[in-house]
Amino acid sequence: MAALAGETRAILYGFWLSSCSWRVRATLAYKQIPFEEKSIDIVKQRTQMTDEYRKLNPSQKVPALIIDDTTLVESMAILQYLEETRRTPSLLPNTPLLRARMREICETIVSGIQPLQNIGLKPHFSIEEQYSVFTKYWTRRGLQTLEDLLQKTSGSYCVGDQLSMADLCLVPQLYNAVTRHQLKLEEYTTVSKLYETLLKEKCLSDTHPEKIRLKKVTE
Structure with a gap:
């Protein structure tokens, strides 16, 4: 299965050089989930430290993903959610x-x-x-x-x-x-x-x- 029928585009808040952001970005691409990425500069501008971003992600880190009318943080929690809600193509071994x-x-x-x-x-x-x-x-x-x-x-x-x-x-x-x-x-x-x-x-x-x-x- 690719994108869910009628699915709205997910929003990924990430940093281009963040390994955690790349994990999620690659998973979205593999599962063909439409998304747009909004940059959070965690190095120079440190926009992750703003009050606005803290409302989105209390840890003030990347990534954060808005999908299915909710916001998810922590890359492995996001990967697991995407696997459980969009099972094919799967990212889990079969035993x-x-x-x-x-x-x-x-x-x-x-x-x-x-x-x-x-x-x-x-x-x-x-x-x-x-x-x-x-x-x-x-x-x-x-x-x-x-x-x-x-x-x-x-x-x-x-x-x-x-x-x-x-x-x-x-x-x-x-x-x-x-x-x-x-x-x-x-x-x-x-x-x-x-x-x-x-x-x-x-x-x-x-x-x-x-x-x-x-x-x-x-x-």
Whole structure:
């Protein structure tokens, strides 16, 4: 199923470089859910800190999604809602064990890497180098965990041969590791191979941060 009959266009409040926003953007694209994206600049303008945005998202983070006459926050809650309300094409493996494996990968990323290299941590370090050392340490540790997990679960995708939420979490986080933190992926053979393959997936390539940035520039 693509868009629901009579469905109004969803509104995604996100930041072009946010890995959490990209997860949701890619899911909306994969499930062919019509949406428009409204930019929340969390770096320079810090529009997430306004009272107006706080009414939308109490945590004052991205993303937030308005859909089905309600507002949802937290990317994994959004992904789960979209999966439960628009089941095809599915982003869940077809057995309980494989779904558990998918969640292991997702949790490693969303709990074990992303919060510990978030740009929002930077102001809490008195020396920028301390922030860099901290984030790189936890990112490398997370990447090694992913390498170990994916050696056991991966096929064409993170879990076997079906695209899942794990893939849509993996790619944005690896993009951050490579671009923002200048980490090399070559030592993580399985991770690196999957990353190169998944970047070509339509739902990820069409919603790539650079495409969103260029679109903003031309608007």
